[in-house]
Amino acid sequence: MKPTLRRHDWLIALTVCLAFGGVGAAFILCFLIGFGLHTFIGKEALYIAFGLQALNLAVIRVRERQLRLGGAPTASVKMRRVHLCFAWFWRIGAVCLLFSLVLAICGISFSSLWVRIPCVVGTILTPLGWLGALASFHRRRQAALVASERQAIASA
Numbered sequence: 303m304k305p306t307l308r309r310h311d312w313l314i315a316l317t318v319c320l321a322f323g324g325v326g327a328a329f330i331l332c333f334l335i336g337f338g339l340h341t342f343i344g345k346e347a348l349y350i351a352f353g354l355q356a357l358n359l360a361v362i363r364v365r366e367r368q369l370r371l372g373g374a375p376t377a378s379v380k381m382r383r384v385h386l387c388f389a390w391f392w393r394i395g396a397v398c399l400l401f402s403l404v405l406a407i408c409g410i411s412f413s414s415l416w417v418r419i420p421c422v423v424g425t426i427l428t429p430l431g432w433l434g435a436l437a438s439f440h441r442r443r444q445a446a447l448v449a450s451e452r453q454a455i456a457s458a
Contacts, residue, residue, distance in 0.1 A: 309447070314365060317358040318436065324351035325429055339421055340412045345403075348425060352399055355432045359392065362439045374446035381438060388434025395427025 328347040337343045377385070398420040405417050412418070 311365060311443070313361055314358075314439075317354075317361045321351070321354040321358040321432065324354035327351065339425060340418055342412075345406070345412070345421075348421070349399070349403065352396070352424075352428055355392075355428060356396070359432065359435060362435060366439060366442065369442060369446050372446070374442065375449050377438075377442055377445075381441065385435065385438040388431045388438060390431070391427045392431025392435060395424040395429075395431055397424075399424030399428060 324347075328344075328351040331337050331347040332339050332344045337347075339345070339348060402417050402421040402424060405414075405420075406412060410417050
């Protein structure tokens with residue numbers, strides 16, 4: 303008998319909490335306290351949140367692969383398109399954030415438009431893409447969980 307899929311994935315839960323904490327800290331530091339995105343403290347908070355999102359997406363990617371290899375049902379065409387769209391949002395946002403970081407490291411001022419515009423675009427697209435990837439993974443995991451439970455009931 304195949305082992306059933308566990309109801310809770312603690313590694314996903316831990317990395318999701320860390321990523322939400324990073325995004326929340328960046329929001330608090332940049333907007334509520336008033337440091338702004340284009341200050342040194344704002345950039346640090348932003349790139350820490352970005353790193354935590356990347357860690358969460360890496361764990362999600364590993365878990366998706368395990369679901370596929372475990373015989374989970376394939377996603378519908380619409381769901382694959384949604385997942386791909388949000389993945390591209392995150393990738394474009396990541397490239398923009400990294401481009402902004404490289405320009406800032408190369409000595410261009412934080413207040414330059416070459417640094418500010420990619421930073422703002424990346425700040426908008428990365429959390430959007432991350433939340434979409436998280437939602438589509440949750441949907442895939444729930445479908446695999448239901449299929450696993452149906453299989454366990456059918457074999458009993």
